[in-house]
Amino acid sequence: MADLWQKAMDHAVTIARRAGEVVREALCDDRKVMTKSSSVDLVTQTDQKVEQLIIQSVKEKFPTHRFIGEESVAAGEACDLTDTPTWIIDPIDGTTNFVHAFPFVAVSIGFSVNKQMEFGVVYSCLEDKMFTARRGKGAFCNGEPLQVSDQQDINQSIIATEFGFHRDPETVDKIFSSLRNILCIPVHGVRSAGSAAINMCLVASGCVDAYYEIGIHIWDIAAGSLIVSEAGGVLMDVEGGVVDLLSRRIVAANSRTIAERVVKEISSFGLPRDDALPPSQ
Template sequence: MTDVWQSVMDHAVAVARRAGDVVRAALRDERTVMTKTSSVDLVTQTDQKVEKLIIQSVKEKFPTHRFIGEESVAAGEACDLTDSPTWIIDPIDGTTNFVHAFPFVAVSIGFSVNKQMEFGVVYSCLEDKMFTARRGKGAFCNGSPLQVSAQEDIKQSIIATEFGSSRDPEAVDHIFSSLRSILCIPVHGVRGAGTAAINMCLVASGCVEAYYEIGIHVWDVAAGSLIVSEAGGVLMDVDGGVVDLMSRRIIAANNRNVAERIIKEISSFSPARDDPWKLTD
């Protein structure tokens, strides 16, 4: 049976590599930094340049496809996921890392049809690692198959999370209360790459057992979610239900036992869905 989306995925991989060239070139030059919602919610001209490059390239080849892009939404475009073929783009996942030349910066491209992820591409630019997944066909890094960790005991696990861009004291208290609960299980350690996409790829690679975060956006996790599931992992909402990529809440884990233990530890600190720990947009 013909895979009708393979040529689309091939284009995504190619344009992600081109975007990576732009990112690496920008790191050699002075980076112009701007802010969005707060002094720690950063955006650069390179974010905007990369998103424009990807969207223009796709429009030329697939003119009927739709887009959800981080910088486009920041500029006022709607963030609506429909049944139409849709590219979900984070041009630079890890902008703060990029600004500081911290070596985890990713171009993340997810592709959805009928609100279902068909493929995900995450290019870790500075590591030159291309993570890919196609629905039902597995996950890979530079062509080698990925498999989540077989660890069943959360006490023998590393957990990844991030701290968001809000410095509101109440939001910070929520974050550190949940983090304290996770550490006191106890787990082997807590890590964070500074990019949701790479954190999820670390789960898929078996390097960490789980990643959780509240306050992320669909462009942060669309590609990585499929990479995790195709590597044998599980995706859940922080309340234990089915994950909704538009909800700004996710747990990606190597297995359900680890995911459910994280849910147990952080559930008392999880707010209503419409108030994701007061994290900024």
């Protein structure tokens, strides 16, 4: 069975690179923009084209496997993670970045069996960086091993987060209350790449010490979660428990020490209801 998953991972890397070529080509053309839940919740024809490219390619090689894809779910398909081998796809993580040609745009492909991540692939298209991880075998960027930072002092840390698409005052106030708590620890800085997958790869790379977000989806973080853990990092729910990839919230950090301090600061102001969570980018 292990050989089968390696073949699947090899295919994921190949198709992610091909999808990245589609994304780069589209940046040179007219990027037709549509909206989903709001005027700032964007989708493009390229998102839909890339997702179909990945799904069709995988179906040809692994016809019994299931899919959870951002655009498929947006079109009405169920978002259920079962024990069946499942490809979890974000065709363009960082659609708003893509629309504005902001240079952090990723193709994210995770693969789960028995509800456990077996491999993750995140291709940062414009940087030409291929992040990969296989369960129990480490994490890599363009073939070079990744290792989280050894920073244990939150005061000397850089923290990453995102701000979602909700613009109602109540949700924005909660987001900025959390941000204020983090900044006032104080930390060295807060950063936002505009892509959950890339933020998690930055944690795995050691240049960001933690990333937190409330409102992300499983396709945003499935691949990145394994890349972080295989690089020596830890994953935690924003209330301190075990991460559920379907819960729409996560803390990814270099260590439990940093993760627990982030949890302390972002949980102190209260969490929005699940139906009020801001959608991810």
